[in-house]
Amino acid sequence: MTIAVSRIEEKLYQNRYLVDSGRPHIKVRAHSKPSTNLLALTRVCPAQCYELNDNGQVEITADGCMECGTCRLLCEASGEIEWNYPRGGFGVLFKFG
Amino acid sequence: MITERFDAIVVGAGMSGNAAAYTMASQGMKVLQLERGEYPGSKNVQGAILYANMLEKIIPDFRDDAPLERHLVEQRLWVMDDTSHTGLHYRSEDFNEAKPNRYTIIRAQFDKWFSRKVREAGATVLCETTVTELVRDAKGKVVGVRTDRAGGEIFADVVILAEGVCGLLGTRAGLREMPKPKSVALAVKEMHFLPEEVIEQRFGLKAGEGCVIEAVGTISRNMAGLGFLYTNKESISLGIGCLVSDFAAMMESPHVVLDALKNHPSVRPLIAGSEVKEYAAHLIPEGGYKAIPQLFGDGWVVVGDAAQLNNAVHREGSNLAMTSGRIAAEAIMQVKSRKRPMTKQNLVLYKTMLEKSFVMKDLKKYKDMPALLHTSSQNFFTTYPRLMSHAAQSFVRVDGTPKLDKEKATTAAFVKARSRLGLVSDLVRLALAWR
Numbered sequence: 001m002t003i004a005v006s007r008i009e010e011k012l013y014q015n016r017y018l019v020d021s022g023r024p025h026i027k028v029r030a031h032s033k034p035s036t037n038l039l040a041l042t043r044v045c046p047a048q049c050y051e052l053n054d055n056g057q058v059e060i061t062a063d064g065c066m067e068c069g070t071c072r073l074l075c076e077a078s079g080e081i082e083w084n085y086p087r088g089g090f091g092v093l094f095k096f097g
Numbered sequence: 098m099i100t101e102r103f104d105a106i107v108v109g110a111g112m113s114g115n116a117a118a119y120t121m122a123s124q125g126m127k128v129l130q131l132e133r134g135e136y137p138g139s140k141n142v143q144g145a146i147l148y149a150n151m152l153e154k155i156i157p158d159f160r161d162d163a164p165l166e167r168h169l170v171e172q173r174l175w176v177m178d179d180t181s182h183t184g185l186h187y188r189s190e191d192f193n194e195a196k197p198n199r200y201t202i203i204r205a206q207f208d209k210w211f212s213r214k215v216r217e218a219g220a221t222v223l224c225e226t227t228v229t230e231l232v233r234d235a236k237g238k239v240v241g242v243r244t245d246r247a248g249g250e251i252f253a254d255v256v257i258l259a260e261g262v263c264g265l266l267g268t269r270a271g272l273r274e275m276p277k278p279k280s281v282a283l284a285v286k287e288m289h290f291l292p293e294e295v296i297e298q299r300f301g302l303k304a305g306e307g308c309v310i311e312a313v314g315t316i317s318r319n320m321a322g323l324g325f326l327y328t329n330k331e332s333i334s335l336g337i338g339c340l341v342s343d344f345a346a347m348m349e350s351p352h353v354v355l356d357a358l359k360n361h362p363s364v365r366p367l368i369a370g371s372e373v374k375e376y377a378a379h380l381i382p383e384g385g386y387k388a389i390p391q392l393f394g395d396g397w398v399v400v401g402d403a404a405q406l407n408n409a410v411h412r413e414g415s416n417l418a419m420t421s422g423r424i425a426a427e428a429i430m431q432v433k434s435r436k437r438p439m440t441k442q443n444l445v446l447y448k449t450m451l452e453k454s455f456v457m458k459d460l461k462k463y464k465d466m467p468a469l470l471h472t473s474s475q476n477f478f479t480t481y482p483r484l485m486s487h488a489a490q491s492f493v494r495v496d497g498t499p500k501l502d503k504e505k506a507t508t509a510a511f512v513k514a515r516s517r518l519g520l521v522s523d524l525v526r527l528a529l530a531w532r
Contacts, residue, residue: 008352011287011376018135037345044344046285046351046378067140068378069263073278073341085133085265087245089225093139096288096332096375097204 008048012064020090024062026071027082034058037074038081045071066092103129103253105429106242107220108228108266110137112415113401114259115211116155116422122220124430129251130220131244133227138208140261142286142379143415144327144334146309147202151416155423156214160196164206166329167307168197171300175363177314177324178486182363193306201307201327201334203288231256231270231397238440239396242266255396255429255439259422262380262402272397273390276405279342279471280384282322285351286336287359289371293331299367300328311412314482316358318349321474323412324358326367333368335359338381340471351378381414382407383471386464392451393444398425406456410463417456424450465530476523480514 026049031038038058041050047064050071060081072083085091107118110132118130134140146169152159171188192198216222232241232250241252258267268275293304300308312324322339337351337358344351358364382388382405389405392398400406401418408417428447429439437443451457470477488507511520 011352011373014373014375015377040345040348043348043350044283044341046283048350048352066376066378067263068283069380070283070341070344070378072263073276073281073380074345077275083265085227088133088227089135091140093135094142094205094375094377096206097138097140097142097145097208097377 008064012047015064015066016093016095017063018090018093019063020086023087024060025084025086025091026060026062026065028058028060029080029082031057031080035075035078035080037078040074041071044074103127103221103251104433105129105255105257106131106251106253107257107259108242109259109261109264109401109403110134110208110212110215110222110224111141111259111261111401111418112208112211113403113418113422114257115208115215116419117257117259117400117426118215118220118222119155119211119218120423120426121430122215122218125219126430126433128220129253130215130222131226131228131242132212132222132224135225136205136209137212137222137224138205141204141208142284142377143202143204144286144325144336144412145202145204145207145415146327146412147200147207148413148416149196149198149200151419155419163210164202166201166203167302167305168192169199169201169309170302170306171308173308173310175310175312175314176482176485177312177316177361177363178483179315180362181486181490182312182314183485183489201309201329203329203332228260228266231266233270233396237395239270239394254433255398255444257422257425257429258397258399258403259401260403262382262405264399264403267390267397267399267403272394273399276380276382276384276388277342278345279340280382280388280405280467281341282338282381282383283341283344283351283378284336284338284381285355285376285378286325286334287355287373287377288375289333289335289368290331290374291333291368291371295370296328296331296333302328313478314486315479316354316361317478318347318354318357319475319479320344320347320349321471321478325412326364332374333371335364335368340383340474341380343474352376381409383409383467385409385467386457386460387467389460392448393441395441396439398429398444398447400425406460408459408463410466411459413459417460420454420456421451424454424456462532463530469526469530473523476515476519484511484514
């Protein structure tokens with residue numbers, strides 16, 4: 001059976017966002033080598049906000065974030081990420097939810 | 098700048114927050130509700146099934162104008178392997194009653210309606226306002242909140258934390274721990290739009306009737322997880338949730354798992370030709386009774402998902418949220434009517450009342466279930482579903498093999514996969530956890 005896997009961008013494109021430009025609500029702490037949990041975010045983030053850069057470090061682009069909190073549960077306690085809700089009114093705006 | 102003082106501040110406009118705010122405001126309390134979304138519901142995600150009984154206790158005539166999708170007449174439980182599903186279906190005409198028991202809803206629409214009721218009841222609802230911090234006095238009592246709006250602090254006698262599963266305030270203030278990745282599921286879902294009559298044809302429904310499918314098996318790829326399909330009026334909510342700890346350990350991508358579910362031969366025809374209009378993700382508390390944090394303290398109570406109140410076995414969350422919100426409000430009103438301060442000592446009443454309700458009784462009944470399902474996830478979510486599929490196929494496929502040989506082969510497959518001791522032990526542990 002062929003599995004048609006759609007790109008994440010196609011999924012996120014359906015959603016409404018009000019991006020708070022220049023004020024990302026999640027930040028990744030500078031690191032040389034990512035921990036197991038931080039590396040896992042490149043796979044388990046449902047919006048695929050986390051990516052490995054050419055130097056093997058994890059970077060985040062939070063524009064497509066659905067504010068689920070998965071990365072917070074995995075990486076906030078260790079200080080690897082800094083996690084906040086977006087400012088009031090910003091972020092994902094579910095039409096159906 | 099808000100200079101007035103409130104009887105209560107409710108943080109969050111989801112099910113529990115709306116239930117609490119409505120209950121208090123309709124009894125004349127001065128209530129401020131703060132919601133970070135542009136509109137109530139804009140940050141909320143649910144399957145979603147609404148249980149009428151728990152809403153009736155708050156708004157008895159909700160059916161008059163609440164945005165309800167379909168009332169449920171059929172429940173299907175599927176055990177799936179890669180090519181099959183074995184189903185247990187329950188459908189009853191009894192569910193076509195004057196006041197149906199369960200409905201599908203679309204949360205963003207439902208929450209707007211609920212919030213309108215809250216405002217009509219007299220509460221002040223402020224959206225686009227993120228609460229950044231709890232304000233505490235010298236003794237540590239919560240006396241108000243700080244928001245991201247200009248103007249600083251807002252004060253109240255009590256703060257109701259209805260801030261959701263990933264609530265920041267309570268965890269940052271040290272009122273409760275952050276939920277553990279092994280006691281929270283990450284669910285992703287899509288909204289598939291189809292004409293009303295197409296949905297009714299595909300599921301054999303009359304106008305207004307709805308059907309629910311919930312599925313376990315190889316779809317969760319060795320993770321502890323559940324797939325779901327809910328029929329709305331002109332859309333289908335399709336999704337899957339698995340434990341966060343499992344996602345991390347297996348390095349699985351939720352959207353890939355969801356796409357595989359959509360492409361499963363049992364699911365694909367049900368959503369064929371649909372137009373997808375939204376992709377959502379949300380966490381679900383799965384830790385049950387043992388994951389419930391401290392529920393009250395000096396000047397505060399916590400309700401709903403933030404208090405991890407979710408019955409994972411029965412997939413009931415929003416009704417526990419609504420009920421805990423209502424009970425917290427009633428407890429607060431009792432303390433207030435006795436002219437007592439909102440201290441930890443007095444707010445224990447909330448917990449006492451919650452323990453007398455189905456909320457804590459049900460969670461207590463299943464207190465050992467999360468540990469059982471989450472630690473043996475491969476057995477329950479992959480091994481048994483595969484065995485069951487093979488057994489079912491062997492039973493129905495006619496190929497000249499004597500039936501006795503077939504049965505022996507099926508038994509042997511179960512024993513080979515789990516051993517006799519393993520089978521007995523799984524059964525006993527399941528029975529004990531269910532009891």
